[in-house]
Amino acid sequence: MLGDRLVHEHPTDGPLVGRIVETEAYTGDDPACHGSSLHDTANPQGADARASGLFAAPGRGYVYLIYGMHWLLNVVTEPEGTCGAVLIRAVEPLAGEEALRRRRGPKRRDVDLTNGPGKLAEAFDVDKTFHQADLTQPPLYVAPGPVAADETVATSSRIGISNGVEREWRFYLKENPYVSRATPSAEKQ
DNA sequence: TATATGATTGCCT
DNA sequence: GGCAATCATATAG
Numbered sequence: 001m002l003g004d005r006l007v008h009e010h011p012t013d014g015p016l017v018g019r020i021v022e023t024e025a026y027t028g029d030d031p032a033c034h035g036s037s038l039h040d041t042a043n044p045q046g047a048d049a050r051a052s053g054l055f056a057a058p059g060r061g062y063v064y065l066i067y068g069m070h071w072l073l074n075v076v077t078e079p080e081g082t083c084g085a086v087l088i089r090a091v092e093p094l095a096g097e098e099a100l101r102r103r104r105g106p107k108r109r110d111v112d113l114t115n116g117p118g119k120l121a122e123a124f125d126v127d128k129t130f131h132q133a134d135l136t137q138p139p140l141y142v143a144p145g146p147v148a149a150d151e152t153v154a155t156s157s158r159i160g161i162s163n164g165v166e167r168e169w170r171f172y173l174k175e176n177p178y179v180s181r182a183t184p185s186a187e188k189q
Numbered sequence: 190t191a192t193a194t195g196a197t198t199g200c201c202t
Numbered sequence: 203g204g205c206a207a208t209c210a211t212a213t214a215g
Contacts, residue, residue, distance in 0.1 A: 024196070026196075032196070033196090034196080034211090050210070050211060050212095051211090064196075064210090065208095065209065065210060066195060066196065066197060066209095066210095067194095067195060067197055067198080067207075067208070067209080068195095068207070068208030068209035068210075069197075069198075069207065069208055069209080070197050070198065072196060072197085074196085087196060089196085116197070116198070117196070117197075118197050118198060119197090119198075158196075159196075159197095160195085160196055160197065161195090161196055162195085
């Protein structure tokens with residue numbers, strides 16, 4: 001999904017477009033995944049549990065409120081009935097920057113608009129509205145895009161989790177300045 | 190029904 | 203570099 005475009009045809013701010021430069025993967029047998037407990041135990045398709053969205057059909061949105069203040073945007077990737085999704089952690093603004101900046105606040109630097117999962121969700125006006133929405137159709141969708149020849153896809157362990165840390169399922173474009181800097185040191189290549 | 194915790198960010202020292 | 207904000211979901215009583 002790196003290089004793909006995240007497009008939000010916003011009703012008042014016009015088209016907002018970002019290039020995906022950082023992602024993380026989560027699946028059902030992964031202790032860091034919200035659906036893993038369901039995977040092991042109860043009925044996975046339980047009606048309105050938060051994590052049930054992870055078992056939806058591929059291409060659906062999985063939007064999750066973390067720490068009571070930030071929305072994280074995921075795209076469900078596994079077949080219906082299987083738990084799995086990709087977290088979009090950072091994008092590079094391609095269009096609608098004025099709107100992104102206005103929503104994020106006037107004193108944000110360019111890079112600070114979208115270089116984190118909570119930041120990009122706020123900038124793109126993504127919230128629970130898009131939970132389980134179809135991300136192959138407007139107003140919010142992902143369109144295929146290229147990775148340039150001079151760009152390097154790097155991997156590392158995932159950020160901000162306490163389980164499954166050993167899995168290096170974070171993918172990002174190494175030279176891109178819009179990749180989140182995570183917590184200080186633990187950057188790998 | 191009550192309490193603990195997290196796929197984060199931003200403001201504090 | 204450290205910590206508070208704030209709420210949906212999970213787990214305990």
